[in-house]
Amino acid sequence: GAVVSQHPSWVICKSGTSVKIECRSLDFQATTMFWYRQFPKQSLMLMATSNEGSKATYEQGVEKDKFLINHASLTLSTLTVTSAHPEDSSFYICSAKGGFSGNQPQHFGDGTRLSIL
Amino acid sequence: LAKTTQPISMDSYEGQEVNITCSHNNIATNDYITWYQQFPSQGPRFIIQGYKTKVTNEVASLFIPADRKSSTLSLPRVSLSDTAVYYCLVEPRGNQFYFGTGTSLTVIP
Numbered sequence: 001g002a003v004v005s006q007h008p009s010w011v012i013c014k015s016g017t018s019v020k021i022e023c024r025s026l027d028f029q030a031t032t033m034f035w036y037r038q039f040p041k042q043s044l045m046l047m048a049t050s051n052e053g054s055k056a057t058y059e060q061g062v063e064k065d066k067f068l069i070n071h072a073s074l075t076l077s078t079l080t081v082t083s084a085h086p087e088d089s090s091f092y093i094c095s096a097k098g099g100f101s102g103n104q105p106q107h108f109g110d111g112t113r114l115s116i117l
Numbered sequence: 118l119a120k121t122t123q124p125i126s127m128d129s130y131e132g133q134e135v136n137i138t139c140s141h142n143n144i145a146t147n148d149y150i151t152w153y154q155q156f157p158s159q160g161p162r163f164i165i166q167g168y169k170t171k172v173t174n175e176v177a178s179l180f181i182p183a184d185r186k187s188s189t190l191s192l193p194r195v196s197l198s199d200t201a202v203y204y205c206l207v208e209p210r211g212n213q214f215y216f217g218t219g220t221s222l223t224v225i226p
Contacts, residue, residue: 004161043204044161044216093160103149103168105208108160113152 003027004096006109014117015086021079021112025093030096033077034106035069038091050077084116121205121217128223135192137220139205142186148207150181150188155219156203164203165190192222200224 002025011019018117023033032051036044044070050056050071058064066088077096081088090115095106122140129135141150149168153161165172167179167188178191192199204219 002163023194043218046216091158095160100202103166103208105151105163105166106153106161106206108153110160111158113158 002107003093004107004109006112008096008112009110010037010115012115012117013084013092016041016083017116019081019084019114021081021092021094021114023077023079023096024111025075025096025098028075028096028098028107029074030070031074032097033071034095034097035077035079036068036093036095038093038111040091046092073117075114081114084114088114089114089116120215121207123205123220125215125218126223129184129195129217130225130226131196132194135195135222136183137190137192137205138187139217140186140187141188141205141207144185144207146180148185150179151206152177152179152188152190153204155204159203172224193208195222195224197224197226213224 005024005026007022017037035047037047046059047062048056048069050069052071052074056069057082069108071077093111095108096105096107097105151166152164153163156159165177165179167181169181172179180189200223202219202221
């Protein structure tokens, strides 16, 4: 149980393109979803937290107009990297949590490798 | 933020028990401690979660002392496939948390 599917697994595109990444909880309802960014050999860096039906909360230093997050249903959240540039190249990972209590662990997708040329 | 401190790296021979300790001095009353495993180019995978004392599942044990300011993940009889990065995470209700550096475990044949 508790499977999170993330698509696409990798994408290569030209500078200036907008890229959408999907995160789905397949067998549970995700009250909260998280988006992370990870550079090679570094830890995960939380970008934003989203609750179904409400606006995402972005971490300090993350541009909300650059990284658009939509959490339209209890099973789907999307991250759109708008007008992507080479410095946006990274490994993006989503996670989902069911319920509101603190003891619900996060369940992670397998990440999306984004390369901007 | 509930920050955590772990050793950057550890080496172990196959078949040995590995213990990875995490410090979380400013853990709050309602916080839980969760450990994740991450392989290269994959998302982290849930290993175990606990609040106090000892928790055991089919892959690991988690020891948490009474003051809860640290926790120890114990992996029995590691194999080469356990080579990965291990993160401890303190997860409060407010969803404010911090992924530390993690511990890169290398299992040697």
